[in-house]
Amino acid sequence: MERGQPSDRSLVVNKILGQAFLLSKHKFASNVVEKCVAHGTKQERQMLIDEVLEPQEDGSIPLIAMVKDQFANYVVQKMLDVVDGVQQELLISKLKPHLNSLRKYTYGKHLINKVERLLGQIKRTSGQRVSPSSLDAYQFDDDSEALYTPGYSQPSPNFSVYAHGTQ
Numbered sequence: 098m099e100r101g102q103p104s105d106r107s108l109v110v111n112k113i114l115g116q117a118f119l120l121s122k123h124k125f126a127s128n129v130v131e132k133c134v135a136h137g138t139k140q141e142r143q144m145l146i147d148e149v150l151e152p153q154e155d156g157s158i159p160l161i162a163m164v165k166d167q168f169a170n171y172v173v174q175k176m177l178d179v180v181d182g183v184q185q186e187l188l189i190s191k192l193k194p195h196l197n198s199l200r201k202y203t204y205g206k207h208l209i210n211k212v213e214r215l216l217g218q219i220k221r222t223s224g225q226r227v228s229p230s231s232l233d234a235y236q237f238d239d240d241s242e243a244l245y246t247p248g249y250s251q252p253s254p255n256f257s258v259y260a261h262g263t264q
Contacts, residue, residue, distance in 0.1 A: 121169035
C-alpha cells in the first residue's frame, strides 16, 4: 500500500469498503485495513470512518465494538493517529461517551490511553491547564454529529478543545 500507485491503493480501499468492520476483527485482514487507513486519501479515510460510524440494524455503532476487539482496536488507534483535526474530532466525540465503560475491556484500555494522550496534546497545544486523565474537562455538545460536515476543514464550534494541525 505504501509503495503502490494511487490507483492501486484506491482499488484496495474500494475492496475494503463495506467490509471494514468485519475485516478489522480478523488477525491478518486488520493489518490491511490499517494500511488502507494510513495510506488512503483523505476522502478514502473519511469513507472508512463513515462506515464504522454508521449505526447497524440493532442501533450499535461498529466503532465501539471495534475498540473492544483484540485486532480491530488497532485499526481505531491507527485512525486516530493519521486523521486530520476534523476527523479526529468526530472519532473522539463518538468515543468519549463510552470511555468509562471501555475501561472494563483489555483492548478498550489501549484506546483510552490513546484518547487521553491526544486530549493531553490538545491541552498542551491550546495552553489550557487540564489534566489529560480528566476527560470531563473536554466537553462535546450532544448534537456534535449534526454539526459535522464531511470535507469541511474548520473545527465545529461544539468541540471545546481543538488544536489546529493536531494529528
